[in-house]
Amino acid sequence: MKWNRLSRRESMVAVTFLLPSTIGFALFYLIPFGMGLVYSVLDHTVGGSFVGLSNYQELLSSGSFRKAVSNTFWFTAVNVPVMLMLSLGIALMLNRNLYLRRFLRMAYVLPLVVPVASVVMVWQVLFDWNGSLNAWMHAAGLEQVDWMKSAWARVVVSVFYLWKHIGYNIILFLAGLQSIPRDYYETADLEGAGKWYQCYGITLVYLTPTMVFVVLMSIMNTFKIFRETYLIAGDYPHDSIYTLQHYMNNMFLAMDVQKLSAAATLMVIGIYIIVAMLLRLEKRYTHFME
């Protein structure tokens, strides 16, 4: 009885603590999300009638939507594994007793705080048709490449993505590495386990939760690559880097609310599935640790 009254009182207190956040959160995030869901099954925003899934049908048959989805998918499918391996490799090396360790860590993290807009100029100087990279290729006797206006644009954006976000993941991995107890390695040493086996059997196993988080954050960041792409290539980038966000942005500018809402809903479902799968995967790999 007493417990009940106490917890009810605590709930009342909780409401007052949560109220400011929840009001704003509902107004600017939840309600918009619900509205989007509703718009996606109506034929007009104002005074529309229910049209079932026809907006989705139309969306799925649209060529530019498919292109955007496939670009977004491949960008994520290629870059996340590359990011995972590179950042883990660098973190493993930084975890040794290196000279200049603090300085090195700082160098890798610094791009994260540098605003994208302020390095766009350097990027243009490097990757322009007349740019430095082409000058070097030319000097080496190679063919000039139109980096931003060919399928190579994908590579350029990938490099930008890796450059910008690798520091974040390195820090996460360094923290994960530091949290593995030293005794494990000492025991393994005593039992004669080799360095590679230790890396595989101890380090990687205990890094699984960190890895899941890194993968999650990397996926989210590939979804947010629009900012970078927009700054380098503008509203109409080359076909190969036309992402879902470009599509949604253009639908917005074209005032095609129905298609935009349907696309947004599909994207949310996609993100939800990825998150659920990753969390399940993590559970399966880590349950034996406890």
Place this chain on the structure above:
Amino acid sequence: MKKKGFIRNLSVTLLMACIGLMILSPIVITFTNSFMTEHEIQGNYGLVGKMPVVTPGEPDVFVNLKLIPDWLSFEQYGSVLLETPTYLFMLWNSVAMVVAIIAGQTIVSALAAYAFAKLRFKGREKWFRVYLMTMLMPFQVTLVPNYIIADKLRLMNTAGAIILPGIFAAFGVFMLRQFMLSIPYALVEAAQMDGAGHYRIFYRIMLPLMKPGIAALIVLLFVDYWNMVEQPLIFLEDSFKQPLSLYLSRIHKDAQGIGFAASLIYMTPMVLLFLYAESYFIEGIQMSGIKG
């Protein structure tokens, strides 16, 4: 044995330093190039964005990437700071919006995070998961409804359309909750024994203990919102209301000369803040990686 370790260590260091220098190079190039004269910039990079006229027999022309300026000149800084009032205007816009968002989100999030971390109420986990999901959504997902809401609230084309959604973003709640979970609950119980209510506990005990978490949040928010592009692009029509991040994306076409100096001025607050609060920043990232 020892010697072998030394050589190995040195070679790994060298390799890492090479990669590190490559990563730093865009920042270094921006820094050194910002001291070139307008004339030198045009001479070096005037070709960017132009298709070359190919004359048979003539050698191809390329951009001339130079690290060291011919001589040290503050010409670009002069034109940015003294002759381009728009620039200062937009810098001020950036500062004002970012400060408002940081102040608002920190206060609102700290309160909500206390409820999620230390109070028991029905549906706590589920509600928190909703926050988490929205945190991961790209901005475009709620674009249209947000536009309509901003319109209804008469916020279109005002800084409020950027600031208010920023204040109520879920990221701060998520981060501060993670941090508060690491503060033992026994502390709350002990304070309750002494007759303190939750408001008092929050204000007198939690807030002082949360200083590192709040500092980390401020740095991370600063990084994110100093960088914003999408929101002002949609919600602010008048260019004199926009933040500097948008201006910089246009500058390269109209006024290449001041590009590097403007870029450097724009990144300097972030870099200084990072160097000053590096340990908080790193701690903040690590905290967001700890599962609650």
